[in-house]
Amino acid sequence: MALLRRSETVIAGILLLAMVLIGTINPAFWQLDNLFSLMRSNVIIGIMAMGVLLVLISGGIDVSFPAFAVAAMYLTIKGMLALGYNGVALPLLAATLMGLAFGAVNGFFVYKFRMIPLIVTLGTSAMVRGFLLGVVGTSMININKMPTALIDFARTDVVSVTKADGTTYGLTAMVLIYLGLALAMHLMLRYTMIGRSAYALGGDPEAARRAGFDLRKTIFFIYCVAGALAGFAGLLHSGMIWLANPRDFVGLELDVIAAVVLGGASIFGGRGSVLGTMLGVFMLVMVKNSLIIMHVDTTWQLVVVGLIVIAATALSAWRDRRRAA
Amino acid sequence: MSDGFIELRNIRKVFAGVVALDAMSLVIKPGEIHCLAGENGSGKSTVIKIMSGVYQPDGGEILIDGRTMPGMSPIEAIAHGVQVIYQDFSLFGNLTVAENLAMNVHLGEKRRLMNWRRTRAIAREAVDRLGVELDLDAEVASLPTAGKQLVAIARALMSDARLIIMDEPTTALTRKEVETLFHIVRDIQARGIAILFVSHKMREMLEISERITVIRNGRKVAEGPTGDFDEALITRHMTGSDILNEPYVWTPPPGPPLVPRLEIRGLTVPGKCEDLTLAIRPGEIVGLSGLLGSGRTDLALALFGMVPGYKGEILIDGAPVRLRTTQEAIAAGIAYVPEDRLTEGLFLPQSIKRNMLATSYERLAPKLVIDRSQAEEMTQGMVRAMQIATPTAEKPVMQLSGGNQQRVVLARWLLTDARVLILNGPTVGVDVGSKAEIHAKIRELAQHHGLAVLMISDDVLELVQNCNRIVLMHRGRFIEDLPAAAVTEETVSDRLKTFT
Numbered sequence: 104m105a106l107l108r109r110s111e112t113v114i115a116g117i118l119l120l121a122m123v124l125i126g127t128i129n130p131a132f133w134q135l136d137n138l139f140s141l142m143r144s145n146v147i148i149g150i151m152a153m154g155v156l157l158v159l160i161s162g163g164i165d166v167s168f169p170a171f172a173v174a175a176m177y178l179t180i181k182g183m184l185a186l187g188y189n190g191v192a193l194p195l196l197a198a199t200l201m202g203l204a205f206g207a208v209n210g211f212f213v214y215k216f217r218m219i220p221l222i223v224t225l226g227t228s229a230m231v232r233g234f235l236l237g238v239v240g241t242s243m244i245n246i247n248k249m250p251t252a253l254i255d256f257a258r259t260d261v262v263s264v265t266k267a268d269g270t271t272y273g274l275t276a277m278v279l280i281y282l283g284l285a286l287a288m289h290l291m292l293r294y295t296m297i298g299r300s301a302y303a304l305g306g307d308p309e310a311a312r313r314a315g316f317d318l319r320k321t322i323f324f325i326y327c328v329a330g331a332l333a334g335f336a337g338l339l340h341s342g343m344i345w346l347a348n349p350r351d352f353v354g355l356e357l358d359v360i361a362a363v364v365l366g367g368a369s370i371f372g373g374r375g376s377v378l379g380t381m382l383g384v385f386m387l388v389m390v391k392n393s394l395i396i397m398h399v400d401t402t403w404q405l406v407v408v409g410l411i412v413i414a415a416t417a418l419s420a421w422r423d424r425r426r427a428a
Numbered sequence: 429m430s431d432g433f434i435e436l437r438n439i440r441k442v443f444a445g446v447v448a449l450d451a452m453s454l455v456i457k458p459g460e461i462h463c464l465a466g467e468n469g470s471g472k473s474t475v476i477k478i479m480s481g482v483y484q485p486d487g488g489e490i491l492i493d494g495r496t497m498p499g500m501s502p503i504e505a506i507a508h509g510v511q512v513i514y515q516d517f518s519l520f521g522n523l524t525v526a527e528n529l530a531m532n533v534h535l536g537e538k539r540r541l542m543n544w545r546r547t548r549a550i551a552r553e554a555v556d557r558l559g560v561e562l563d564l565d566a567e568v569a570s571l572p573t574a575g576k577q578l579v580a581i582a583r584a585l586m587s588d589a590r591l592i593i594m595d596e597p598t599t600a601l602t603r604k605e606v607e608t609l610f611h612i613v614r615d616i617q618a619r620g621i622a623i624l625f626v627s628h629k630m631r632e633m634l635e636i637s638e639r640i641t642v643i644r645n646g647r648k649v650a651e652g653p654t655g656d657f658d659e660a661l662i663t664r665h666m667t668g669s670d671i672l673n674e675p676y677v678w679t680p681p682p683g684p685p686l687v688p689r690l691e692i693r694g695l696t697v698p699g700k701c702e703d704l705t706l707a708i709r710p711g712e713i714v715g716l717s718g719l720l721g722s723g724r725t726d727l728a729l730a731l732f733g734m735v736p737g738y739k740g741e742i743l744i745d746g747a748p749v750r751l752r753t754t755q756e757a758i759a760a761g762i763a764y765v766p767e768d769r770l771t772e773g774l775f776l777p778q779s780i781k782r783n784m785l786a787t788s789y790e791r792l793a794p795k796l797v798i799d800r801s802q803a804e805e806m807t808q809g810m811v812r813a814m815q816i817a818t819p820t821a822e823k824p825v826m827q828l829s830g831g832n833q834q835r836v837v838l839a840r841w842l843l844t845d846a847r848v849l850i851l852n853g854p855t856v857g858v859d860v861g862s863k864a865e866i867h868a869k870i871r872e873l874a875q876h877h878g879l880a881v882l883m884i885s886d887d888v889l890e891l892v893q894n895c896n897r898i899v900l901m902h903r904g905r906f907i908e909d910l911p912a913a914a915v916t917e918e919t920v921s922d923r924l925k926t927f928t
Binding site for chain 1 (some may be wrong): 462516518520522523527532534535539541542544563
């Protein structure tokens, strides 16, 4: 009974239904290579979604993470090329720290000036993108110049299968990184006081202040983590697509926020879970992927994503109203 | 020396040049139930915040156990056992009962990790200590107000409280829930914990407290055992004046019988009210009471054009009207002030003028452009007629006192040339002083302006004091039309009790 009422169960049910539906229309959906490729598409959006989830739970919103991701990615790769450095761990750490620093700027304005997170992150997003293109450069870094270590790392597979026609396909090991980060986020949200303070802040900021939560710490933590995850995901993304494009990720904020809201997080704060978010990400990626397979124009994909945001938000608003009644 | 647990001595507090508290003294003895009575804006919340260390006084001293507490912080106040239950309870609606209860313990111990098993154990103990049933895994948002209050009380009890301050704890409770709350309060008292009840509801104060301190304009004006007080005395202390309690008398003028201002014949709203017939003559104030769901509000809504599908006849000054929209109702001369509207129907940051004219713009601007000089004239006239204490009609309404705000709302409806005034719960949530002002104004409107007033209220005393006739409604029908002679608080209450 309690299990049935959980929003994760509902989302999983809808997801299963959608999978059966899509599989009926297009039986190729259930083929292993399609499923592997689906999971691969989950990785970047999923990691970013973890950050957005945290921000939404705290009652905020973040639209700056795609800008932070692209800036951290492009700056790191530029730096690697300039220094002639070819590695994995250090660049990933650098990109993460860059994202964290950007996130701290968001946190500063949200906490210090009590500004609306949407406005703050719109502003930092525009500034970071403008700075990147105006000062750092506008040229794409293609496969021939990309650091090889990064590409090799991102090519690692967990399992790989050889088809009858000799081609091979596999499940990228990046999925493990995503799962690891999701698990860490889950544990943080559920079993640490800083995680609970995010829920408290999203539930009632005034009560959180009276209860004695250190809101400065909480807000900085939230936006720094969101930024750090974005920076990390940005660099990982370039390794996976063998390309560093300073104009990448435009419009991604809508996809990720849609996925998180679809996963049951409340746009008004206070509610949301990692499992739900992962299901939401999977659902969104799957729907977009199916639209591509069905040769639906990208403009119409936008319409679908927009519809998902509105439908999911309406649903969660309706649910919250019923709960309050 | 004092025998108090906590004592305020000559406390003074000034906000931006405005004196909120002056020479305020208050002694709370260990384990007593004390009431702090005062009207809205009298300084009650400032007293709470001084006692809980949220504000620092600008003068005077706070003593706990006879020792002065200079510069007391909220943490020190809590450490000495002072707990406040705010009106909004300060709970996290999105979290479970258990987590809400254990949160302060975790925070107090400066924990980094969340131990769910311990959280449940802490919560279980807190709930057991209060001796109530609460589902620890329920989300707080899903609880009724009374349930949320229990969580807040349980949480306050956990921290070895010696004084629990409750700010207007009965505001959102039903009568039955209030009784449960009082039971719990006495139970808490039995453990030697003092309770400070902050309220403006006199009957409840007299029922629960042992001692009463009355505050007016930031000063203590009376203090003593509850036995020394009665409602009239508390009211006098709270408002600083006697409040008239003369019943409203209306006698038909000599000559031919008056044409009723408002007459309804066989009014029926399917499923809500059945075959209602009533006539209100100019100058009459007719009370309407009945249980919730008796159809009284549906009647009001039908009269205000919000139930287009009603059956039956409505006549204004003898002329039949058909009310399908609120615009038609306003045009017919009907004004409806819904529950709480006297305070909530105002645009607080806007000027008196704009508020007054809010329903008159259509008449002022037949050709899109507002006739400014006429608007000015209308507002000035109303400010004078309603005796609103303000130098200018441009003043924002929020800077007015409660009573003056109510007059602005009434003025708005008078400007629409209302001939019938329907008031639904005209003084719900209004303090004693403003209540009397509103009543006086309503009487004046009926008596001197010939309005017909229909006053819907749960407050039997309010009806008895202000209406020349009271109609009782039950299950969509008028059950009784009590003339002035039969109208006493007892008869009306007794009749209402038979309606269950």
